[in-house]
Amino acid sequence: MIPLCCALLLPGCNGHNTRAARRFIDEHVARIAPVAQAANLAYWEAATSGEAKAYDRYAELELQKRRIYSNPEEYAFIKKMKEQGGLKDPVLAREIELLYLSYLPNQMEPELLREITSLSAEVEKQFSTFRGTAGKKRLTGNDIEAILKTEKRTAVRREAWLASKQVGAAVAPDLLRLVRLRNKAAQKLGFRNYHALSLAAGEQDQKELDKIFEELYDLTNAPFFALKQQLDAELAQRFHIRIEELQPWHYQDPFFQESPMLQDVDLDGYYAGKDVKQLAARFYQGIGLPIDSVLIRSDLYEREGKNPHAFCTDIDRAGDVRILCNLTESERWMETMLHEAGHGVYSYYLDRSLPWLLRQEAHAFTTEAIANFFGRLSRNPWWMEQMLGLPPEQRLKLEQVSGTYARLKQLIFSRWAMVMYEFEKELYADPDQDLNALWWTLVEKYQGIKKPAGRDEPDWAAKIHFTIAPCYYHNYVLGELLASQLHASLVKSVLPEGGGKSASYVGSVQAGAWLRSRVFAAGALYPWDEMIKRATGEPLTARYFVAQFVN
């Protein structure tokens, strides 16, 4: 039972509050931990088997979790403890803080929440069933992608690009309704809008994020436009037009978010005939973070009915960590294997003596950072040289191409992510403004792409993330920045003199130990910004990302 009497306690009654908070947490964990574990297992079973029964069980268990977190009396108790509890034990105070953050977004009015959930499912369905058309032809996402990658005729590209935006016009009215509903629910909880609520629930602050994004903008501005000029010159030549005539459909993908293919990069060849799983196992063993007990429980190869993507899951916060992959002998799957195993070592090497509530990663983006940190190694020439036994001349060749590729990829992605961050912030701040115009203003400012003359369509709404993963996109960027900051810190503090640029981490037990003690062990004991300061000696900054990929 919930010690409701405590909600009436006078502030300052510390001993009593401490006992009440402790009791509440113990009872809460006794209820939530088994449901969370069962839900994780059901999801695992669903993803590995594709069975409808498992999906149903997963949905039911998620609902059970949500019921626990939406209890208003419990929320009131936690909020009171957080604000007036005077809890002296920092671990206990942190547990209460994390509970507050879990309960907060679930306090939306039940009626509103139902409306939001069903409308967002509706828009998501529209996304999965909608097909754009070019002339009389219906185009799938893959068709559009293929055309923008290879097609030489501008008219065909234009049609494909226009088709890719049609879903935007189809979903925009519902999506806007969804944004207003989300805002209404957030405002009832005392927040400016839904964007502010989402950030608060993730312990993020708009001013703090703005600062990081501004820094990234300033530091990438000149290099990005220099690179874009080069790229535009190449595109103009390829399509036999003048640079001023370039349109959004001349780029490689509908949003200009990916780097263009470079003819001379074929990294897959290096992984043909290699055992990607064994390479990962050997590498992690070598840095003192063995993943054998993760691999034993994992499901790594393609099978009928199985989820075709990849993920890592911590089933019980007690060492049952599993990876789902669909490995083939390719660079992409080497990257994915290293990436998922990065999530895996973070979860697996958490300090298991931490209380259950703190036995999780500091933030979704900090585990993404570790995953990116390791995933990047699959095309690191020095890593490839050592792990694949390449002769030095091949490594030299790789150095030339993979450096250019990484630079292109990171620069283009970071500018695109700025559009997403700024737009989403504005979308929730004022959904009634001229969003179609705003979108193109931002695209031009950050990506240097001009709006096609006279266009006034909801092109922004064609990006599915606004629907299914609202107010989350910025975390992809933060994950990249942190991966670079950790790399810089490691180079400075544990790698041998001059090992910076050519750091491969192969066999570096010190690097493994550093990550384990400075990042993994703490779990969620500290908020993400404090964890980063403790680990690297300074707040999260874009500087190291820029140093690694841009300059």
Ligand SMILES: [Zn+2]
């Ligand atoms: Zn990931």
